[in-house]
Structures are given as C-alpha cells and as structure tokens.
Amino acid sequence: MEKVNVEKLFSWLDQTALTIQQYLNEPYLDSLADTMDLLFYEEVHEDMDQHITKTLQNALNDIDLSTFSTIEIRKAVQLAILKGMKDSTQQQHLITPETVSMIVGYLADKLMEKKEHIRLFDPAGGTANLLTTVLEHLKQQVDAYASEVDPTLIHLAVSNANLQKKQIEFFQQDSLRPFLLDPVDLVVSDLPVGYYPDDIQASKYELEADNGHSYAHHLFIEQSIMYTKEAGYLIFIIPEFLFDSDQSDKLNQFLHKHTHIIGVIRLPETAFKSKNNTKSILILQKKGSHTKEVKQPLLVQLPSFKNANAMADILGQMNVWFKKYHTK
Known part of the structure; x- marks a missing residue:
C-alpha cells in the first residue's frame, strides 16, 4: 500500500x-x-x-x-x-539517500534517549530530507533549526517540512557566517564537500587552510562544534577521504582538542552511485567538564542495506554498545 x-x-x-x-x-x-x-x-x-x-x-x-x-x-x-x-547541474543540489538518513535518525535517537527536550540543528539543510527523517525518529519535544544558502533548496525545504507537518526554523544564509542561534544538544549534517570561496570569512576559523582556499567541510565541522552545547553530540555524514587529505592533520588535532570521537560507521558502497562517492558517519561529543574519552568507540562496517539479516544483526550489536555506553 x-x-x-x-x-x-x-x-x-x-x-x-x-x-x-x-x-x-x-x-x-x-x-x-x-x-x-x-x-x-x-x-x-x-x-x-x-x-x-x-x-x-x-x-x-x-x-x-x-x-x-x-x-x-x-x-x-x-x-x-x-x-x-x-x-540540475549544480553540485550542491544533492540529496541524502533515505537509508543513510534513517541510520542517522537511529543514531540520534540512541544518543538523545535520556533527554526530554532537544535542540537540533542542521547547518547544511538542503531540502530538509535528512532533518525531517531524524525528527521522525525522535520521540521527545524538539526545537529544530536548519540553515541553507541556496534559495531554491530552502524553498523546497520549507515546503517539505510543511507537508510533513514538521516544525523547523530556517535560516537563509551562508552557514559559515555567525548565527543568531543558542547552542544545541545535537547537530546532524551531510557535510558539503569542496572549497569555501570566502577567504576573509575562512580566516576567522582555526581550520583555515595554511594557503589557498579552505575546505568547506572542515569549516562546517568547526562551526557546528561552536554551536553545540558542552557534552552535546554531532553526527556528520563525511566523505571517505576526510582523514586522508592534505589538511587532515590539522583537522585531527582540532577534533582531539574539542571533542571525543564516539564512533565511525562505514556505509556500504552499494548505497552510493560509485565507489568514489562512498561516505561514512562520524559521531562526536563536544568536550565538557564531565565528559570523558570513550575506551572503545563504536566502529562498524554496515552491510548492504538490502541484506536484511546482516543489517538486523549489526543493529543488535549497536544496541548493545549503546546500552553499555549509557550505563557508563
């Protein structure tokens, strides 16, 4: 039906x-x-x-x-x-695959299960597909926010949220400029990959490139951490090469300084058009006075989404991991 x-x-x-x-x-x-x-x-x-x-x-x-x-x-x-x-020929006109959005929704639900009220933000809102999927997974009261610079995408996002009866406050702006937004409990984002053209704005970031244009995906991570509460969480859909690029040492140092790495989930190649487009999910917690490193981060290679038995098995293992994580 x-x-x-x-x-x-x-x-x-x-x-x-x-x-x-x-x-x-x-x-x-x-x-x-x-x-x-x-x-x-x-x-x-x-x-x-x-x-x-x-x-x-x-x-x-x-x-x-x-x-x-x-x-x-x-x-x-x-x-x-x-x-x-x-x-449409524009690179930023891409949509997060449904299955990937649902995994992010599952992770959001697991990380937020102890909270009664959640502030949620997607700094690269696109058409709001990822954000509305995550909202569908969260049972609590949620104040949701999204930012998107592209006028067509934000029009689609607002209309999409309306049709799904999801309350989201949208900012139409360059997401790497300051927001009128109080810190949030959770950030979810399918990171836009590429260079950020505004070198003057990039110079305000720790992750600014030493020479040439800075990576937009690095700056989005830094900006997201800035707008996250202490001990809040961030779930990023990241390109496979994130930690292998020429500026990855700087990114690694930045992440260790400001966050705890909670887990990395490798998505199946079959979820993407080509092997080069394969992505992973990175889960971070912003450091706070009561947070500590995770002894055994959640490291998972997901099977093909079509393999229901293998998928159920992996989700069972992840449920066990989250139970242990929350009892600590």
Missing part, C-alpha cells in the same frame, strides 16, 4: 510541477516547490491566468493530502526532488 501511495503522490507532484514549469518557464525544482506550496495551502496563486488556475484547481480536487502518511509524503517528495536534481 505504501508503495502505491508513494507512486500516486509522486505522479501528482511531478505532473503538476510540469504544468507550472510550462506556464512559468522556470527550472523544474522551482516549479516543484510551487507545487508543494499549492498542495499545502490548497489554493492557486491569484496572479495566474484563468486557464492555468482551472487546471491547477482540477489537480487539487484530485488529491487529498490527509490520506498519505508522513513517510509516504517524504518519499514521494524525495523522488520528485531526485528527478529535478538529475536535470
């Missing part, structure tokens, strides 16, 4: 977005964001002409959002965004 509903909603989003795209002559992703707004507010923008208004009104009459679950909505939106990103 879920698959049927996901396909039905995706098809509606896709067809309606194509209709709007034809009318406005804009990129598909922008039309998709307009489509999501149309579905959420259930009314056609008043400055559209009569013909398109009638077409969109008929489309609205054909769909009832209340018949879809949050997961179905998230998956259908994801499929539509993925379709749009295939046509």
